[in-house]
Amino acid sequence: MPRSLIASALALGLVAGSAAAAEAEAAGVQEVMAPVAVAGNLNVFATQVAYDKGTIYTVNVEPAQGVATGINLRTVVRKGTPIAGDGYRWTSSVVESRTMDDNYHTQPSIAVDKAGYIHIVYNMHNMPWQYVVSTRPGDITEFTFRGEPVGTTVLGLVKFKSQTPFPSLGSAAIPGNQITYPAFFKDRNGELYVTYRHAVRPKRPFKEREYACGIAKYNAATQLWNPLGGKIAVSDADAERAGTVTAFCSQSGWWGYQPRLWFDKQNHMHVSWAWRQGSAGGDCTNLSYAVSTDGGRTFKRSDGSAYSLPIKVYEGESVLPDRNTRVACRSNLSGDATGANPMVSFQYFAKGFAATPRVRGAWAKPLGAPYGGQIVSSDEQGGLWAFASSGRVATGSSLSRVPWRLVTQSAGYCVSKVQPVPERKAFLVHTQSCDNTKVKLVWVPWS
Numbered sequence: 001m002p003r004s005l006i007a008s009a010l011a012l013g014l015v016a017g018s019a020a021a022a023e024a025e026a027a028g029v030q031e032v033m034a035p036v037a038v039a040g041n042l043n044v045f046a047t048q049v050a051y052d053k054g055t056i057y058t059v060n061v062e063p064a065q066g067v068a069t070g071i072n073l074r075t076v077v078r079k080g081t082p083i084a085g086d087g088y089r090w091t092s093s094v095v096e097s098r099t100m101d102d103n104y105h106t107q108p109s110i111a112v113d114k115a116g117y118i119h120i121v122y123n124m125h126n127m128p129w130q131y132v133v134s135t136r137p138g139d140i141t142e143f144t145f146r147g148e149p150v151g152t153t154v155l156g157l158v159k160f161k162s163q164t165p166f167p168s169l170g171s172a173a174i175p176g177n178q179i180t181y182p183a184f185f186k187d188r189n190g191e192l193y194v195t196y197r198h199a200v201r202p203k204r205p206f207k208e209r210e211y212a213c214g215i216a217k218y219n220a221a222t223q224l225w226n227p228l229g230g231k232i233a234v235s236d237a238d239a240e241r242a243g244t245v246t247a248f249c250s251q252s253g254w255w256g257y258q259p260r261l262w263f264d265k266q267n268h269m270h271v272s273w274a275w276r277q278g279s280a281g282g283d284c285t286n287l288s289y290a291v292s293t294d295g296g297r298t299f300k301r302s303d304g305s306a307y308s309l310p311i312k313v314y315e316g317e318s319v320l321p322d323r324n325t326r327v328a329c330r331s332n333l334s335g336d337a338t339g340a341n342p343m344v345s346f347q348y349f350a351k352g353f354a355a356t357p358r359v360r361g362a363w364a365k366p367l368g369a370p371y372g373g374q375i376v377s378s379d380e381q382g383g384l385w386a387f388a389s390s391g392r393v394a395t396g397s398s399l400s401r402v403p404w405r406l407v408t409q410s411a412g413y414c415v416s417k418v419q420p421v422p423e424r425k426a427f428l429v430h431t432q433s434c435d436n437t438k439v440k441l442v443w444v445p446w447s
Contacts, residue, residue, distance in 0.1 A: 029393075029408045032056060032088060032428070032441040033080060039063040040073045042103040042436045044330050044374075044415060045181040045258055049430040049441060051421050052112035055138065056080035056088065058430060059110040059120055060439055061099050071155050073099040075108050075122045079140045080441075093140045095132060098152055099123045100159045103436070111184030113192045114220040118143075121174075121182040121194065126164040129172035129179055133223075146173035167203035168240040175227040175246060176214050178202050185261040187269065191295075192218040194225070195259040200245045201238035211280075212250035212310065213259045213273050217296055228296040230309030247310040248299075249273060249288075254313050257284050257329040262342060264335060265380070268293045270342040272333045275313050283349040284329040288316030289342070289358075302342075302358055319344050319356060319363055332375045334420075337397060339380035345369060353388075355399055370394050370404040375418050377427070379446035387416040391431055393444050407444065 033056070041061040050057040057079055064072040075096040080088035100106045100123060108122035116137030123130045128148035135142040148171050150158075157163040170177030176198035185193045193215060200210035215228045227246035236242050248271070249256040259273040269292040274284035290299040290307060299307045301317040308315070320327075326349040336343045336357035345355035346366075353369040355376040369376050371394045373386025379395075386394045391410025396402070414434040418427050427444045 028443075028445040028447070030086070030443040032443055033058065033078070033090060035433070035438040035440045036060070036078070037063055037437060038432070038439050039068070039437070040099065040101040040103055041107055041432065041439065042415065043105070043107040045183055046107040046417070047109040047111065047183045047185070047419075048107065048417055048439075049419050049428055050110045050112050050118075050184070051419060051424075051428055052116065052138070054082050056428065056441065057110055057112065057118060057140070058439070058441060059095070059108040059122070061107055065097070068101065070101045071098055071152070071159050073101050075099045075120075077108075077110065077118070077120060077140050079138075091140065093143075095120055095143065096123050096130070098155055100125070100155060102159070105180055109182050109184050109194075111186065111192055111194075112138075113218060114190040117220075119184065119192065119194075119218075121147075121179075121184075124179045124182065125158060126166070126178040126180055126199070127158060128166055128170060128177055129174050131172055131174055148172045148177075164206070169202065169234070169243050169245060170198075173223075174216055174225045176216075178209065178211070179214075181258050183258070183260070185263075187263040188265070188267040192220070193261055193269075193296075194218070195261060197256065197258070198245075198247075200232055200247060200250055201234055203237065203239050207279055210250060210252050211255040212245075212247035213256035214246075215248045215259055215261075215271070215296065228292075232310065249275075249312070249316070250310040251275075251312045253277065255280060258331070260331055260333040262333040262335065264342070265339055266293075269296055270333055271299070272319065272331045272342075272344045274327060274329050274331065275316075276329065282329060283326045285326060286313055286316060286323045287319040287325070287327050287331060287344070287346060289319050289344065289363075290317065291342070303361065319346075320366065321363075332377070334375075334377040335380065337378055337382050337384050339378055343376065343378065345373070345376040347374070357399075367399040370396060370399070370402075371406065375416065377418055377420060379420070379425075379427075380422065381425075381446055383446065385418075385427065385444070387418050387427075387429065389414045389434070391416070391442075393427075393429070408442075410442075413440070 105125035118134040131147035132143035178199035229248035275286040328347040343357040354366040391413035396404035417430040
């Protein structure tokens, strides 16, 4: 887990002031959801906010009811329905009352598919899929479990003994087993994707399990998930039962980390991810890139050369001049200010944040992110935006051009997750307090 990213965010310090608040109000920044209490919710991988036809959803790990035991935090989904006066009416529902207290791995992700059904994945660290789908579109009061059940006793083994007794290839609706870091993404047509890390050989000793990058695409008509990548044959020694595993990236002796997706104006799928040699940890190398122009059936490098799937470490197109550069394992993928070229923002391991776009067939020299932005994203109207600690949001026209304008800041808030909403010409920002006790949601208009 990239704990260094979080640590750097905390170390950037807090800035407050009435002038900043006035500027935020003038810029049209709007608090969507007042702060709610959370616990065990600190992370950088999860996609914890979703938007669908005016309605906002967020899912978080919240405090236990009663005495905390380490496996009784609550995964809670909240729904914000717009009301007259430009506000929202919020309702909530508990998805899981046995959530493990693990700040870096068990946080939930949420998305809404084309038919309006709500998908939530949650409470996993090298575990079978824990996955629910709303029984009715837009309704958070009832969910259908489409994962693989894990008993409370086994949850205790995972939490307190670091055991992962899950040797099968998985039986959940989403392919794969021993899942960590699930995140949802949607393309320009509203098609739903999920990315994750999974074990190719789940029956093997821990260091031999070949943890790979997974990407799956959802068919809203059939309600089936299709894994993207290449097939790997596994034996009875690799899994409870021999079969095949589909992986986007995989190589023995390496761990694939946190694929992130972005869809350009032609709806081409861009992917960034990183690798770690040997075993799990927070520092990665080989920050890599691929693009698909056919919905994930095939992938290629930006020069047009085709990948063989699954992609191996040194076959990947390096985003950085030196592929051995140590980075935090999670990147963020967006477009540059034109909205046409991919741009990867990342953190040098235990150091500062930076970003680099691919322009005229080459990755530009990485430049420091303005205001120490953990995420740099584009608004597709010619503007770039940096989201940093202290709830700071700044905008500019180019990474290399100054000054950037500070739009808003919020003392005491550190880690942000950002959902572009073209329909609203705004970002929906999920931001967590620096003491990790509360979360709030904010609209940041593009104009």
